[in-house]
Amino acid sequence: MFIGHYALGLAAKRLVPRTSLGTLFVAPQLADLLWPALLLTGWERVRIVPGPNPFLHLSFDAFPISHSLVTLCAWGATYALLYGWRTGYHRGAVVVALLVVSHWVLDVVTHVPDMPLYPGGPRVGLGLWRSVAGTVSVEVVMFVVGAGVYLGATRARDARGRYGIWGLLAVLVLCYAASLAAPPPPGIGGWRHRVRVAVRGVGGLGGPTPGAARAWPERGAARLLAPRRPRGARHHSGSWSSTSSTRSHSSAVL
Numbered sequence: 001m002f003i004g005h006y007a008l009g010l011a012a013k014r015l016v017p018r019t020s021l022g023t024l025f026v027a028p029q030l031a032d033l034l035w036p037a038l039l040l041t042g043w044e045r046v047r048i049v050p051g052p053n054p055f056l057h058l059s060f061d062a063f064p065i066s067h068s069l070v071t072l073c074a075w076g077a078t079y080a081l082l083y084g085w086r087t088g089y090h091r092g093a094v095v096v097a098l099l100v101v102s103h104w105v106l107d108v109v110t111h112v113p114d115m116p117l118y119p120g121g122p123r124v125g126l127g128l129w130r131s132v133a134g135t136v137s138v139e140v141v142m143f144v145v146g147a148g149v150y151l152g153a154t155r156a157r158d159a160r161g162r163y164g165i166w167g168l169l170a171v172l173v174l175c176y177a178a179s180l181a182a183p184p185p186p187g188i189g190g191w192r193h194r195v196r197v198a199v200r201g202v203g204g205l206g207g208p209t210p211g212a213a214r215a216w217p218e219r220g221a222a223r224l225l226a227p228r229r230p231r232g233a234r235h236h237s238g239s240w241s242s243t244s245s246t247r248s249h250s251s252a253v254l
């Protein structure tokens, strides 16, 4: 699953408006961000196989560290602890941990039975990837719903924010379409080369996620992520304040 993971990150914004979109994108994709590095070290293994469709061109022989349920719980707890320690936002930390573990749940739906419960343990998978139409339909619906929830929970502060989010969503959809159209890797040499590119690109394509999402739409002049104006709120010098409280909501964009 690809844009389905991002869909959860987008939707989570409603639950934790103070958590950056970059963090909400990294958490559900953490497993796939770890995976290339673990392939390079030889701790995880993959084979290229002549699969019947683009989703089945890789045989995931072993990825117990990045993709088992138990290790993802540990990764989620670690990420949440670091996030909570750095921000003090405990609600955000809980959601971040759940998002990390959500990767396993969604991958179980799509993968053939290769998702380990724990390193060396039984492997499960419902195999949605056997159907291209089914997989794409599920992911697109998830992505549209996730984007809708995100857009409903935030407001653009200027034109950059208003159009930037659409650019970000378009990039994700284009990356997804490109991954479907791309031919399978030519061989293990080529695949290792691609992995190196992927590792190097963690600040680039791997994602449009941590890098662009955090720095571009949110941290610049275009701060997209201010919560919507609450009912009965008045506008005070650049931030929304409740009539019943002087608490500023501007911190919610951090």
Ligand SMILES: [Zn+2]
Residues within 6 Å of the ligand: 001, 031, 032, 067, 103, 107
């Ligand atoms: Zn995965």
